[in-house]
Amino acid sequence: MPDLHLDGRPLCVAPGTTVAAALALGGDGSSRTSISGQRRAPLCGMGICQECRVSIDGVRRLACQTLCQDGMQVETQA
Amino acid sequence: MSEHADVLIIGAGPAGLSAALAAANDGAQVVLLDDNPLPGGQIWRDGAQANIPSQARHLRDSVEAHTHIQRHAATRVVAKAGSQALLVENPERGWVITYRSLILCTGARELLLPFPGWTLPGVTGAGGLQALIKGGMPVVDERIVIAGSGPLLLASADTAKHHGAQVVRIAEQAPLGAVATFAMQLPRWPHKLLQSFSLFDAGYRTGTRIVAALGQDHLEGVRLQRGNKVEELACERLACGFGLIPNVQLGQALGCALGNNAIQVDAWQATDVAGVYAAGECTGFGGSELALVEGRIAGHVAAGNREAAQRLWGERQRWQRFAGSLNQHFALDPTLKHLAAPDTLLCRCEDVPYAAVAAHANWREAKLSTRCGMGACQGKVCGAAAHYLFDWPPVAPRPPFTPTRIETLIQLESAAQSEH
Amino acid sequence: MKPTRVADVIVIGAGIIGAACARELARCGQQVLVIDAGLHSATAAGMGHLLVLDDNQAELDISRYSLRRWRELGPQLPDDCAYRSNGTLWLAANEQELAAAEAKSINLRGEGIRCEMIPGHSLQEMEPILRDGLHGALRLPDDGILYAPNTARWMLDNPRIRQRRARVTELDGNRVRLDSGEWLSSEAVVLANGIQAVDLCPELPIAPKKGHLLITDRYPHPVTHTITELSYLTSVHNSSGASVACNIQPRPTGQLFIGTSRQFDTLDPEVEGWLLARMLKHAASYAPGLAKLNGIRAWAGFRAATPDGMPLIGEHPAQPGLWLAVGHEGLGVTTAPATADLLAALLFNEAEPIPAAAYAPGRYLGEPTHA
Numbered sequence: 127m128p129d130l131h132l133d134g135r136p137l138c139v140a141p142g143t144t145v146a147a148a149l150a151l152g153g154d155g156s157s158r159t160s161i162s163g164q165r166r167a168p169l170c171g172m173g174i175c176q177e178c179r180v181s182i183d184g185v186r187r188l189a190c191q192t193l194c195q196d197g198m199q200v201e202t203q204a
Numbered sequence: 205m206s207e208h209a210d211v212l213i214i215g216a217g218p219a220g221l222s223a224a225l226a227a228a229n230d231g232a233q234v235v236l237l238d239d240n241p242l243p244g245g246q247i248w249r250d251g252a253q254a255n256i257p258s259q260a261r262h263l264r265d266s267v268e269a270h271t272h273i274q275r276h277a278a279t280r281v282v283a284k285a286g287s288q289a290l291l292v293e294n295p296e297r298g299w300v301i302t303y304r305s306l307i308l309c310t311g312a313r314e315l316l317l318p319f320p321g322w323t324l325p326g327v328t329g330a331g332g333l334q335a336l337i338k339g340g341m342p343v344v345d346e347r348i349v350i351a352g353s354g355p356l357l358l359a360s361a362d363t364a365k366h367h368g369a370q371v372v373r374i375a376e377q378a379p380l381g382a383v384a385t386f387a388m389q390l391p392r393w394p395h396k397l398l399q400s401f402s403l404f405d406a407g408y409r410t411g412t413r414i415v416a417a418l419g420q421d422h423l424e425g426v427r428l429q430r431g432n433k434v435e436e437l438a439c440e441r442l443a444c445g446f447g448l449i450p451n452v453q454l455g456q457a458l459g460c461a462l463g464n465n466a467i468q469v470d471a472w473q474a475t476d477v478a479g480v481y482a483a484g485e486c487t488g489f490g491g492s493e494l495a496l497v498e499g500r501i502a503g504h505v506a507a508g509n510r511e512a513a514q515r516l517w518g519e520r521q522r523w524q525r526f527a528g529s530l531n532q533h534f535a536l537d538p539t540l541k542h543l544a545a546p547d548t549l550l551c552r553c554e555d556v557p558y559a560a561v562a563a564h565a566n567w568r569e570a571k572l573s574t575r576c577g578m579g580a581c582q583g584k585v586c587g588a589a590a591h592y593l594f595d596w597p598p599v600a601p602r603p604p605f606t607p608t609r610i611e612t613l614i615q616l617e618s619a620a621q622s623e624h
Numbered sequence: 625m626k627p628t629r630v631a632d633v634i635v636i637g638a639g640i641i642g643a644a645c646a647r648e649l650a651r652c653g654q655q656v657l658v659i660d661a662g663l664h665s666a667t668a669a670g671m672g673h674l675l676v677l678d679d680n681q682a683e684l685d686i687s688r689y690s691l692r693r694w695r696e697l698g699p700q701l702p703d704d705c706a707y708r709s710n711g712t713l714w715l716a717a718n719e720q721e722l723a724a725a726e727a728k729s730i731n732l733r734g735e736g737i738r739c740e741m742i743p744g745h746s747l748q749e750m751e752p753i754l755r756d757g758l759h760g761a762l763r764l765p766d767d768g769i770l771y772a773p774n775t776a777r778w779m780l781d782n783p784r785i786r787q788r789r790a791r792v793t794e795l796d797g798n799r800v801r802l803d804s805g806e807w808l809s810s811e812a813v814v815l816a817n818g819i820q821a822v823d824l825c826p827e828l829p830i831a832p833k834k835g836h837l838l839i840t841d842r843y844p845h846p847v848t849h850t851i852t853e854l855s856y857l858t859s860v861h862n863s864s865g866a867s868v869a870c871n872i873q874p875r876p877t878g879q880l881f882i883g884t885s886r887q888f889d890t891l892d893p894e895v896e897g898w899l900l901a902r903m904l905k906h907a908a909s910y911a912p913g914l915a916k917l918n919g920i921r922a923w924a925g926f927r928a929a930t931p932d933g934m935p936l937i938g939e940h941p942a943q944p945g946l947w948l949a950v951g952h953e954g955l956g957v958t959t960a961p962a963t964a965d966l967l968a969a970l971l972f973n974e975a976e977p978i979p980a981a982a983y984a985p986g987r988y989l990g991e992p993t994h995a
Contacts, residue, residue, distance in 0.1 A: 142242075142252035144339030151342065154422070156325045161842070161877070162555040165421060167325035169552070169585075171335030172246060173239050173280075174313050176553060176580035176607065179841075185916050186607070186841060187295065190335065191278060193241045283897055291897070572668055572773045580841050580920050602895050607841055607918035610882070610904050614915075617901035 130198040145189035158203035209235035212303035217245015219484025219499035220309035226503030228272035252340030283603030298612025305506035312448040312485035319543035320416040326423025330360040330445030344368035347439040351375035351414040375412035386533035456600040473502035490527030551586040553579020567596040627807035631657035637817030639667035643776035644960035650784035661791040669925025674768040682982030693961035712767035713849040725762040753913035798945025816949040819928040832926040834887040842878035868903040937983040
């Protein structure tokens with residue numbers, strides 16, 4: 127059961143859970159704020175649309191194509 | 205830092221997995237890449253809440269166990285690295301893979317079209333919803349509306365219901381007659397996935413299209429239209445997909461000819477670029493059975509075993525007929541070109557409204573003056589929408605094909621300089 | 625075939641140079657027709673860096689005058705022109721470059737241009753993306769940036785300017801022929817179509833110099849200044865082979881432009897991976913913080929380079945009525961205002977805003993054949 131941090135809050139998820147799913151399990155599901163200030167959440171779920179890009183351990187990655195791992199620090203884009 | 209493959213396969217969905225096994229069984233050293241963390245592609249997507257069919261599990265296990273197959277997960281192709289070499293990246297590193305033959309099994313993605321409210325959190329693609337649920341997103345007791353076109357809507361509804369959601373409406377844009385004709389033909393193709401669909405779901409409506417997603421900061425409901433009748437439904441999620449479009453970008457970048465917006469292949473699954481093959485949905489939508497047999501053909505041919513490949517032609521032909529029927533009956537109604545309002549964002553990366561893009565004569569001018577397509581997705585969403593909405597043909601991608609760490613791009617120096 | 629008189633002045637090319645010339649001519653009361661073929665232009669491919677350069681007097685004259693004009697224009701420019709006065713930081717990686725920076729600062733100050741030396745130990749505080757161990761930098765606070773395609777479009781939005789999408793296939797003094805076969809005429813024709821100018825005037829001493837650029841995704845506040853290495857001053861003027869130089873520019877979007885490469889002897893418009901990689905590696909050697917950022921798009925374009933690095937501004941000596949505003953190499957965006965003002969002054973026989981001789985086409989094309 128991977129233990130991670132989502133925007134600083136601890137979260138424990140089932141093995142095989144994507145970071146995109148973790149956004150919904152540990153928060154409101156959103157991943158970033160668009161350039162005109164709208165909150166956005168994962169859209170395509172398959173690595174195309176880039177809506178779900180978040181910072182994972184300091185590097186920008188796609189939440190929908192990343193599995194949660196122990197100790198991961200996930201930050202959504204304010 | 206570089207790796208070599210006799211046969212390099214891009215995409216580990218049904219086509220890629222079966223291509224890998226066929227080529228490896230013919231003695232080739234195979235490298236199989238996929239940008240997802242787990243193999244299976246979209247249709248056999250694995251995850252915390254996934255239950256993949258036994259056929260898929262068996263194929264996957266055979267690939268995993270095969271000593272001639274090296275599989276790289278969560279690995280993307282980001283650039284060409286000279287002739288017969290690609291630069292790839294995973295979360296840890298970037299490196300170059302050289303190959304003798306290349307098989308593109310890059311699959312398809314959903315056509316996502318703009319409509320008022322489509323940027324609200326809670327709105328996803330139809331395949332996107334399925335992928336998110338399989339990846340562990342909870343939907344228990346959520347009210348979900350699914351809209352758009354094609355059998356994927358039903359597959360998505362099936363997954364949502366299976367995980368405890370209440371699917372309050374499935375809005376299929378195609379008219380009843382077309383869908384019924386398609387459904388009547390289904391018994392001719394004993395197709396496991398389609399058999400599980402309930403076309404007569406109480407919430408299923410044909411000739412119905414999405415008008416707007418409603419809500420302020422997140423989705424609260426939807427407005428649908430059927431003929432002159434408008435209905436509003438409260439819901440927590442809306443999943444929208446308007447059919448599939450083949451992922452042809454890598455093929456385009458390698459110079460492969462396209463036809464019907466898909467990578468063109470001959471009877472050997474060969475593209476017009478020597479040593480490059482393609483199989484599965486990137487060559488046109490046909491479902492997993494067609495992808496499996498195309499993958500096997502491509503795998504055998506790439507490994508030099510044309511006899512084995514030719515023996516599979518009959519099986520492929522059978523599934524091609526099914527694909528033809530599917531594409532014919534879910535043709536998009538032209539009214540879908542007018543879903544967006546002038547202020548609806550067309551480009552979600554750069555927040556460019558529909559009207560600003562529509563004011564231009566072509567994609568390049570629109571890009572330069574509005575920044576549409578210049579964000580992180582590089583037009584993969586809005587460019588595909590603009591192709592459908594305005595008939596602007598998609599342009600071949602330049603490296604990097606996808607957002608790529610600069611440290612990875614630096615790997616191109618050693619790789620391609622010898623080539624130069 | 626009798627040409628149709630369509631305007632007081634025809635400007636060929638709607639890039640930043642053509643647009644600035646058209647705007648200035650319109651301001652002088654001329655009716656202007658701008659003809660553009662819609663090809664990929666250096667204006668769309670470049671960085672939009674506005675900077676003062678002082679390698680020689682002509683370069684200083686044209687860049688200093690232009691920067692002053694951009695500062696005047698800045699407040700009028702719409703938001704989508706992304707004009708900022710963010711300053712340039714010239715990095716010195718060793719003692720020799722530091723000495724060059726100091727010499728440059730003395731020269732610039734003498735010319736009345738604001739600048740300051742930044743000690744090496746303060747650089748990371750100013751720009752955290754930079755590596756430690758740099759010897760210092762020269763900061764020019766009044767340099768700037770803008771988004772040139774929209775600025776060009778804004779300049780052309782003028783009641784005295786008409787625009788036409790067409791390819792010019794032939795020039796004859798003040799007459800031009802379009803690909804439709806139609807001949808147009810005016811009092812004067814201004815050739816401002818960059819690298820394409822040699823298709824119409826093969827005698828022009830202009831060679832394509834290919835460059836690459838990459839842009840990153842948006843990141844929160846990574847860089848403030850446009851960061852350039854001092855050795856850029858020497859490497860850019862290599863006249864053969866391929867070279868790279870560190871040039872990192874923050875966009876108002878939070879994205880970074882990373883450049884730059886220079887290549888002669890190629891007309892291949894594609895991004896070349898090996899050179900893109902060399903360019904990025906070099907930039908990352910100054911700014912290690914770039915390594916983990918995502919690049920989202922790379923492209924290549926061509927600069928129109930003359931042998932002495934100075935543009936050709938003035939009347940074509942052998943073709944009365946044909947005026948040149950071409951050969952700006954990588955500095956077209958910076959030097960567009962001076963080019964336009966000088967061209968208009970020469971055309972109307974008014975006082976030159978900067979001494980014209982260094983840019984006179986006659987230095988390569990000989991003296992006028994007409995009196």
